[in-house]
Amino acid sequence: MAALANQPAAPVAIALHGCDGFASLPSVGPVLAALGYIVVMPDSLARPDRAGRYTCSGTSIGTGNLDIYDKRVEEADYAIAQVVGKPWFDGRHLLLLGHSEGGYAVARKAYASISAAAISGYWCTLGLPVGSVAPTLTVNYDRDPYYYGVPGIGVPNCSGGLAGSKHVVLAGAQHTAFNLEPGRTELIDFARAQAAR
Numbered sequence: 001m002a003a004l005a006n007q008p009a010a011p012v013a014i015a016l017h018g019c020d021g022f023a024s025l026p027s028v029g030p031v032l033a034a035l036g037y038i039v040v041m042p043d044s045l046a047r048p049d050r051a052g053r054y055t056c057s058g059t060s061i062g063t064g065n066l067d068i069y070d071k072r073v074e075e076a077d078y079a080i081a082q083v084v085g086k087p088w089f090d091g092r093h094l095l096l097l098g099h100s101e102g103g104y105a106v107a108r109k110a111y112a113s114i115s116a117a118a119i120s121g122y123w124c125t126l127g128l129p130v131g132s133v134a135p136t137l138t139v140n141y142d143r144d145p146y147y148y149g150v151p152g153i154g155v156p157n158c159s160g161g162l163a164g165s166k167h168v169v170l171a172g173a174q175h176t177a178f179n180l181e182p183g184r185t186e187l188i189d190f191a192r193a194q195a196a197r
Contacts, residue, residue, distance in 0.1 A: 004038065004088040011093030011195045013037040014079045016072060016102025018121060018176075019056040021045045024099050027179050028187070035191055037095065038088060042079050044072060044102075056101075072098075072105035080113050093195050096130070097187075098122070099178060100146070103138075106130055107158075116164075116194040118187055120177035123147045124158035131161030137190040139168045139177040146175055164197075166190060 013032045018024030022041065029039045044050060050068060076096060083089050096114045098106035103122035110133040111117075117136040121144065130136055138158035147153050158167045168186050170177065177183035 004086070007038065007088040009088055009090040011037045011095065012040060012083050012089050013095040013097055013191065014040045014042070014076065014083065016042065016076060016079075016096075016098035016105055017044065018100035018102055024102075024121075024176060025178065027184065028097065028099075031184060031188060032095075032097075032191055035188065036195060037093075037191065040079055040083060042075050044068075044075055047071065047075075069101070069104060069108075072101060073109055076105050076109070076111065080111060084113050093197070095191060095194055096134075097178075099176065115197070116190070118178075118190060119158070120183060120187075121146070121175050122158075123153065123156040125153055128158055128161060131158075131165060134162065135164030135194065136161045137166050137168070137186060139170065139183040139186050141170050141172045141174045141177060143171075143173040144175050145173055148173070164193070 015025055015028050032039050094114045095116045096106050096111060097118040100121035103119035106117050106119050107122055107124055107128050107130055110129045114134050117130045117134050119138045123140055140156040156169050174180060178187050
């Protein structure tokens with residue numbers, strides 16, 4: 001943080017990783033930084049109250065650690081509070097991004113201070129409240145192994161939201177959409193457009 005003291009004001013992206021930590025978003029930081037964003041990546045697995053506890057499983061049901069989902073929203077709120085008002089933040093462009101478990105945290109709240117949201121690996125099964133406050137990009141695969149074939153889930157449906165929102169469903173059985181093409185290109189195009197608004 002101290003190194004940012006001399007950084008010119010810039011757009012900021014807060015990236016929330018999936019259940020397995022930073023391994024779920026290996027290319028997102030460099031991709032967004034190349035577009036001029038300052039990238040903040042909170043480490044959920046570093047929380048003492050989460051040590052050794054995961055929601056990763058073969059299905060979207062998780063492992064019973066459902067309180068972790070509330071903790072992820074807390075982390076998003078905390079990260080946003082740490083960015084807002086800082087001299088290195090341009091005060092207008094705050095992209096909140098999440099993958100899988102992190103995408104769920106992004107999707108499930110209407111965060112007042114953000115200007116855009118991006119989600120991968122979450123099929124919006126419980127709605128998309130963030131889409132009511134910010135243009136939102138969602139990128140998912142139609143046979144994502146965490147959702148595909150799970151009773152009661154159906155197909156990815158993140159439609160709706162504010163002008164500028166885009167919802168992409170790709171063919172395939174992958175989960176990490178922002179790390180692969182064409183999902184990465186969708187993120188780059190969206191982030192570039194949001195920074196230019």
